Amino acid sequence: MKASLSKVFYFLKETLRGIGRHKSLSAATLISTVASLLIFGVILLVTANVQRAADQLEKRKGIVAFIEEGVSGERLEYLKSRIEEIPEVESVTFVSKEDALEEFRRSLGTEEFLEALGTNPLPASFDVALKEGRRAAEVLEKVSSVIGGLKGVEEVSYGGTWAARLDRLLRTLAVFNVMVGVIVGLAVAFIVANTVRLTVLARRESIEIMKVVGARAGFIKVPFVLEGMLHTLISAVVALILLYVAHEAVSFRLPDIIFLPPLFVTLFVTWGLISGVVGTQLSLKEVLRKRGS
Amino acid sequence: MKASLSKVFYFLKETLRGIGRHKSLSAATLISTVASLLIFGVILLVTANVQRAADQLEKRKGIVAFIEEGVSGERLEYLKSRIEEIPEVESVTFVSKEDALEEFRRSLGTEEFLEALGTNPLPASFDVALKEGRRAAEVLEKVSSVIGGLKGVEEVSYGGTWAARLDRLLRTLAVFNVMVGVIVGLAVAFIVANTVRLTVLARRESIEIMKVVGARAGFIKVPFVLEGMLHTLISAVVALILLYVAHEAVSFRLPDIIFLPPLFVTLFVTWGLISGVVGTQLSLKEVLRKRGS
Amino acid sequence: MVRFFHVTKIFTDNRVALNDVNFQMQDGELLFVVGPSGAGKSTLLKMVYMEERPTSGQVIVGGFLSTTISPDKIPLLRRRVGVVFQDFRLMQDRTAFENVALPLRISGRFLGTEIKERVMNALSKVGLCHRRNALPRELSGGEQQRVGIARAIVNNPIVLLADEPTGNLDFGVGREIIQVICNINAAGTAVIVATHDERIPMELGCRVARIREGRLTEFGGGFAAR
Amino acid sequence: MVRFFHVTKIFTDNRVALNDVNFQMQDGELLFVVGPSGAGKSTLLKMVYMEERPTSGQVIVGGFLSTTISPDKIPLLRRRVGVVFQDFRLMQDRTAFENVALPLRISGRFLGTEIKERVMNALSKVGLCHRRNALPRELSGGEQQRVGIARAIVNNPIVLLADEPTGNLDFGVGREIIQVICNINAAGTAVIVATHDERIPMELGCRVARIREGRLTEFGGGFAAR
Ligand SMILES: Nc1ncnc2c1ncn2[C@@H]1O[C@H](COP(=O)(O)OP(=O)(O)OP(=O)(O)O)[C@@H](O)[C@H]1O
Ligand SMILES: Nc1ncnc2c1ncn2[C@@H]1O[C@H](COP(=O)(O)OP(=O)(O)OP(=O)(O)O)[C@@H](O)[C@H]1O
């Protein structure tokens, strides 16, 4: 019991010694893993933000149906219920002539132009929001034409070709993002694993001596695996800090960029750890298998 | 003369021997550098495509001025020249009612709807293209209102809030892209340099022996530097090939993604080479400086 | 204890390092393997701790058979065999103390205080207590060799193998080391010493295995050293 | 040729490895440095090829002064000094042939055919032509030592330093190696041999520097070996 506690103690000491004695190797490993995890973090950051931007743009996508002058309240009720019946429609909000004017004023900041007119030329409208997943340009066009066909609706606006272009852009971005994410994730795993592997290879002499003096593979491995994990953990934390600093620097200019959500942070750290441990395992296997038993 | 030729020969042989004898080290180095260069390549690829997409979207940004029914040819000439006088305007193209119908037909693929109408309801229009660098949403709005104020122009369309949103999105993307590019570029340089450094450190024993037998630093360095360059060159080529394969795979789904333009390929390879050579130099300096002279 | 049964070892490019070697050692015996450079002395020792396996024939050490031992049993064997390597094989990044402590750490059966006591005991036997905190590269050749010896004896092995244990030692220190080895043998440990210096076994008058180009040309002589 | 002038070497933690050593050697002289383990023999040799520099005092080798030599001149010095290291220092990833060829490659003054001729000549002097394609780890201890000797003599050095050159060799081969060294000395090369085996200089009857705890306790004796 006491002896096994002293073993645990020994492993921990070994781990720290490994890092301390081989400062140059450790520094090299740290720099490489921090750098690659930083890349991965940046990609995740971009992914998180692109996703969010896409979500927001999608939400804003909607249809505005302008209503003819002088349509009665009853007819309005009827129109509203008709629009609400369309399966793709999530909700319908009525914007009266006065509301429209108010909004126009707010957005313009000046009233002169309209006051010169003397009368309110803005039509009343329905703001039509579509259900999630039903906001592709084709759907918008289809629903618009249905609404446009209703009597009492003067004109329908939904962004038209712009919506289609945005769709295309977002789709492209998403595909790109997934592609980049997968490639970078794999590449980072390779880099982290290989960097750890190089550190192990650089110390193969010691490993062979331990083996020949009677150490089991497990005994030799533990400090290396712990060291690998500590390395990647430190790297992950450093990379996260750097990422945060970079984010702060950029968000000064682009205030609505979000930082990594917790899920991504977890993914990030786990990915680094797995890569590090796999790298340690593979290289140890390689070194341990060499020369005789 | 002959002796120095034999020296060159020796260096080349040494380089290949270095790679051949240390297969495991070489493989590790290659994997790491290929992976990091691949990341860099992907980022460059994304940059190239985002730039291109932005350019194209910018180019498409323009103003359509619909003309009132029955405006005379003379008045059209006058309107055209007035619009061309606006400093931001690059060119103005007249689209007649017939052209408009033709285009509409082509884009719709069906004529029934219009034939049912019996008459051509589409207005003639001017397609107004703006000068490069003058296509921000504010400019669009300003120019539109100027054109809209001309007599004979019925309505002006320019995408409105959609253009503004697209502007924002592209700006964000560009900032992101530069940020990611810089971080990834630096990180990749670090990784490549450090990987080469780890390989050198793993062979420090040999280096110390050469030193103690009377080799000059230069003599020791040459094969390592050559090896480092060969490594990174091979890695760059492999990364480019992988990138090309990935590009082909994706362009099956998204046909208008371009591959790296030559400038970027050059940048890519040069960057890898510089990182590799710097890594070799730094690590050799470190190893050569150790223990006495 | 140790038994070689028609052991032949052929390395790549058909180098015959051992050629049909047969001998047997009892518990607690002391054996000197002598022979010129390249005769196969180190190879013979490597067979005992199973760094190399016979190309044909069989080596039996304790209860372990070279033909049937599974890879995960080899560490167990090695923990009971102390080896002084011809090229020392010290870990370059550990102090002399830590190098000597290694077998104790590996066995995992000792507490820190016990380890300290045993290591200091072993180091004092080879006269190196004062250098315990030096790294191998800060030690002279003979000092490194003695650290290797301390490491081999620290765990009270049942077999001690010493490959040229006095090659880097002067006559005085070398004699002390031989005395240390004899003492360990006297305490019941079987010992095999490979050496090119025939004076030592002659002086001690103990068993000699003479080897030449891989063949055992002489085995026996001497009286049981005890 | 080689001159030590009040040379003191103190390592970290105040270990005095050499203490006010003074001596002088002529061109073509043969000197044996003897002393017990840890006396400072290797440190003395390291001073000559300037792997270590004196803490105080000065070493003069050929035209090079340890106090003034610039780092980029050290390779030049080392090319004219052949060293047999106590721990061999062979490149583990090169064959015996390539290890011996290394000094010739480094000097850059030889063609491939010349290199081959010289290397084979040196290897044959130590009796290892047949093992030229073996890697160090495929060689026995004595064979590695002989590869180290071949490397030290291949470039016709003006000074040959040999640290324990027969430590891993049996009496027969060791005597041959000493003969090789004597032949080289006879051809005009100054030679310093560090050894713990006092029989060799006694037999040869040549100069001896006796060193003990860093102090030169005896210098002289013998007749000029020639
Ligand atoms: N791994 C190997 N591959 C090929 N040949 C080997 C290998 N190990 C040893 N040999 C050869 O086998 C022979 C015996 O080697 P061994 O190391 O047993 O000699 P030794 O008796 O210990 O000699 P020394 O006294 O010089 O240490 C030598 O000729 C050596 O070159
Ligand atoms: N780098 C170093 N740092 C600290 N101490 C050292 C260093 N190198 C040598 N020493 C010490 O200096 C003393 C002399 O060492 P040296 O190697 O010269 O001995 P030696 O005469 O060659 O002995 P041996 O015959 O055992 O090889 C020894 O006590 C050694 O521990």
Ligand SMILES: [Mg+2]
């Ligand atoms: Mg041997």
Ligand SMILES: [Mg+2]
């Ligand atoms: Mg020495």
